[in-house]
Amino acid sequence: MWKLTEFYNKIKAEVCNFCLGLTTIFMNGCGEMKDSVFHDLYEKYHQEIYQFIFYMTKNRETAEDLVQEVYIRVMKAYERFEGKSSEKTWMYSIARNVTIDHFRKQKGWKDKIFPNFDWDRQLLKDEEPIPEEVAIKNDEIQDIYQCLNRCTTNQRSVIILRYIQGLSITETSEVLNWSESKVKTTQHRALKAIKKLMEDLSGKEGHRIEKIPLERKRN
Amino acid sequence: MRRSRWKESEIEDMLRELPKLKDDRTKAEVFARIHDKKKKKHWIPLFAGVASLFLMVVLASSLIIEKKGTTNREGSGSSGKLSLSESNEMADLERQDASNKENLSEDKQENQEFSSNQAKIESKDKFSEMEPRKGEKDKTFEQAIYQEDLKNASIITMGVPDDQMNFIVPISIKLKHYNESDTLNQLVNQMSDIDEAQYGLSDYFPLDIKISQGNDTTTAHIDFPEKSQLLDEDTLFLHSMEETLSYNNIEKMTFSTEGKQGARFAHAGYLKEVDIPHQKIAHTFFTKGMSPLQGSLFQVIWVIGTLRRRCKLEKGRRTSREFHLQSRMT
Numbered sequence: 001m002w003k004l005t006e007f008y009n010k011i012k013a014e015v016c017n018f019c020l021g022l023t024t025i026f027m028n029g030c031g032e033m034k035d036s037v038f039h040d041l042y043e044k045y046h047q048e049i050y051q052f053i054f055y056m057t058k059n060r061e062t063a064e065d066l067v068q069e070v071y072i073r074v075m076k077a078y079e080r081f082e083g084k085s086s087e088k089t090w091m092y093s094i095a096r097n098v099t100i101d102h103f104r105k106q107k108g109w110k111d112k113i114f115p116n117f118d119w120d121r122q123l124l125k126d127e128e129p130i131p132e133e134v135a136i137k138n139d140e141i142q143d144i145y146q147c148l149n150r151c152t153t154n155q156r157s158v159i160i161l162r163y164i165q166g167l168s169i170t171e172t173s174e175v176l177n178w179s180e181s182k183v184k185t186t187q188h189r190a191l192k193a194i195k196k197l198m199e200d201l202s203g204k205e206g207h208r209i210e211k212i213p214l215e216r217k218r219n
Numbered sequence: 220m221r222r223s224r225w226k227e228s229e230i231e232d233m234l235r236e237l238p239k240l241k242d243d244r245t246k247a248e249v250f251a252r253i254h255d256k257k258k259k260k261h262w263i264p265l266f267a268g269v270a271s272l273f274l275m276v277v278l279a280s281s282l283i284i285e286k287k288g289t290t291n292r293e294g295s296g297s298s299g300k301l302s303l304s305e306s307n308e309m310a311d312l313e314r315q316d317a318s319n320k321e322n323l324s325e326d327k328q329e330n331q332e333f334s335s336n337q338a339k340i341e342s343k344d345k346f347s348e349m350e351p352r353k354g355e356k357d358k359t360f361e362q363a364i365y366q367e368d369l370k371n372a373s374i375i376t377m378g379v380p381d382d383q384m385n386f387i388v389p390i391s392i393k394l395k396h397y398n399e400s401d402t403l404n405q406l407v408n409q410m411s412d413i414d415e416a417q418y419g420l421s422d423y424f425p426l427d428i429k430i431s432q433g434n435d436t437t438t439a440h441i442d443f444p445e446k447s448q449l450l451d452e453d454t455l456f457l458h459s460m461e462e463t464l465s466y467n468n469i470e471k472m473t474f475s476t477e478g479k480q481g482a483r484f485a486h487a488g489y490l491k492e493v494d495i496p497h498q499k500i501a502h503t504f505f506t507k508g509m510s511p512l513q514g515s516l517f518q519v520i521w522v523i524g525t526l527r528r529r530c531k532l533e534k535g536r537r538t539s540r541e542f543h544l545q546s547r548m549t
Contacts, residue, residue: 038250059361
């Protein structure tokens, strides 16, 4: 028993030393390279990626955290990047995956067990505040910003990539790993959905606006 | 209704008009936060890994030890069964337990034939059994002493309370050199030598008393020191001494305190002498069992001796008077 323990301790020490050595070599060797990769990617894509994630999540802090996560994933997988797609679309696809992972984490256990059951969360959920940049724009822009939130994740991804980020159909299809026709279809449906939402919203607003003049007339 | 219909192109234009948002943080700030996050992420799995490795080592070692223990137990159990048949020397505790179980069931069957009276627990004959506690190496322990074993030796018996102080268990010790006229001195010597713990009994002896011969050979004189603890715990003491002396042909015991005649017991009161009752013919069988509350406990199975009982016993492996379970060669 004692011999076995001694042998085990020796093996453990050897393995630990080996692993430590490997890690040190890897960290020293890769550290500088990874730093330069980060600086390069930051200069090229940081604001774009940040904007994409922000429009997806509608929250500044979340977007900041997720951008960092994107960099971590990019740096981990940078050596494996084959160059089949452009660096830009690769970054976007990672950003989208990170965002989707974030949404999944946000989903509580109740949603996972009863995905179709409405826990009245829609009614209770607080709307994210409109960012300052949007708030200074006209009502229509503010409305469209709100409507964007009510689309499905796929529709929102396409709309953001196509109209806010300004990517082409091909680039969008690369980011989403879809066919171009699927991108087109989703884009069309998304626009239709936004249009309907805008009409609903304007209908409500119109109703609200109509009430105000009535009150004024009484006065 | 205002703006009842929207054109898709208008929607597209509005989407394009959505403002450009910028991250206000500097590059260094982002870089520093990434490093912090990486460090955090790096250490948690490492810690979890180390913890799981530690747990595995602890569990594996405990399993190995347990397995080893079980193997030993199994081994000793099987050897115990073999020795049950005729062997008189059963020193190992496990083997002893096995034999006790067998003896227990045997006696239970016999009890059905004879009348038993549990109320007379105090009146025990010398047919008793004790478990030795030492390992196999100690060959001096014997399961029983038969008359043929006593050709060149003699026995001395003393009553030792069990660890629950419920029963007085007679222990017979085989002596090589024994002078019957010197019984009390031998008794005192054995009292100081006996290791009660190995029989699973309470550490009772030696006692802070002086035992000497009284007026005749059948009288023992016991002298207590002043404020002896035995005077307070007199019930146990008197039972133990009655048990002990009755086996050694003593019929009466006299008491003195610091040389003055008589002793004042806490419960029995002031006593000068006590007659030792004659042994009733009863067969008492002591086995070490398990108490659900307190762990080990002596179980006493006994029967009032009758002629039929005695005959049956003599036919069997155990005899009556000559049968002294548990003894020690000294």
